Amino acid sequence: MILIADGGSTKVDWACIDLNKNEVFRTQTQGLNPNLVSANELQLRIKSSKKLNNHTKYIQQLYFYGAGCGTETPKVDLTKVLSAIFEKATITVHEDILGAVYASAGKQEAIVSILGTGSNSCYFDGLKTEYLAPSLGYSIMDEASGNYFGKKLLRDFFYKKMPQDISKKFSLNFNLNPDEIKLNLYKKENPNMYLATFAKFLIENKNEKYVKKLVNKRLTKFFNLHIIPFNKSDTIPLYFIGSIAYFFQDILHKIALKNNMTIKNIIQRPIDGLINYHKENI
Template identity: 35%
Template sequence: MILIADSGSTKTDWCVVGNSGKVLSISTQGINPLVQSENEVERVLRAELMPAMTYISDITDIRFYGAGCRDEMITVLERLLRKVFPAAVNVCVYSDLLAVARALCGKNEGIACILGTGANSCLYDGEHITANTPALGYILGDEGSGAVLGKLFVNALFKGRLSDKVRTAFEAETQLTMPVIINKVYRQPMPNRFLASLSLFIGRHIDEPDLHRLVVDNFRSFLVRNIRPYCRPDLPVNAIGSMAYHYRECLEEAARAEGMRIGTVMKSPMEGLVRYHSDI
């Protein structure tokens, strides 16, 4: 049996896959080796994952995809997973971007993107990532992301580039004033998540021309700055994440404006990863 993990900083989805397909799904808190110690990661594995596992002795392969899985952290996670699953013969740790590429494209060449709170993209050859435009985070980059959309929205709102109707609705629905937003962005933890949460208001009012244009322009910036450098207009742009999933029509409009086309769009990668590893 294969144990597949799709891990972010907030949540990790685990799936046990046997010859007949998916047999068990589990969720634990997120695992990110860049921000958690080895002891913390092992505690999550033993306290949250192991009690829910009913096929421990049958796990022969582990495929862990996660945020923060850079080269120097891969050996750390592989060692911890082998410690917790001593019967596993093959233990492999990969980046969350490779998870998206394999979930979206399978064993075919393609362009794969993350469009959620953050944004990223890559060119994929059917097995490995061959090119990646640096995302640079929501302050320096992350075009197309929920965090950047929130940043653009706040800027437009308080600099008078949105209609009075939108501003009145925002204040009535959220009770967020300029001082409150400034405090959340500059003095509170996780400002990227707060900014991305403003997408909920935008989504409820996406029929407003100003907001529709804001979303489309955010996606166009992503396509121009991150996808065009791959120089592969023959390939569709595939994407996973809440922004791509909930704003698919805006994403397709942005792609048409830039002479590109959208392919597969998913909310999360697990089902695609199950298919990918079931075919190996």
């Protein structure tokens, strides 16, 4: 059997297919970003799935596309964890952006971006990916991602930059005790995932003027930093992956139009596209 994983920082979608291209099962676990989660915790999260545990000895190939797997050290760390669990499998670990490419553009030329808990982008020529810069994670990059918006919302709230009615609504939705916030940011694992939980407030209030202005400004910045500098033809299609992109696609389309670019598709969760890609390439 072949196991495929779309590994975000918040959650991982797993799908298993057999050599006859039949889907065997799907499951979901907590996020497995090796930059933010210890090896022991990574193992516990994988083993929390009964479906994965019941099929470990049948998996011959495992393709994992994960957040935090863009550099060698975390990629090696995660491969060791996966190899200890799926002992009979050949393990292949790639950065999540490559999974986004396969799930959307397949083997066609495109610029593909992720806007979920984290963010990233690449140009794909049909064979290989090109990056503007290595992703350095949630603390200094990840523009317009869920965790980026979470930081912005918290800053606006505590610096009193939110409109009063929005501020009141925000305080009713979350525990904003400073000690609680600092505990989650500096003591617990997955601070990026914690920050991204605040982004749901934007989605729930997407028609508010404050939210529209905030999101438009940050998505415009994402274009200016992560898409336009590729300096490619405006006929090359754009693809976006992730919940931030999905729920704010009207703003993304407007920004693309201003830049004479075309968004071909916006996908909330790429696992279906990854399954189809691997079925075609068995």
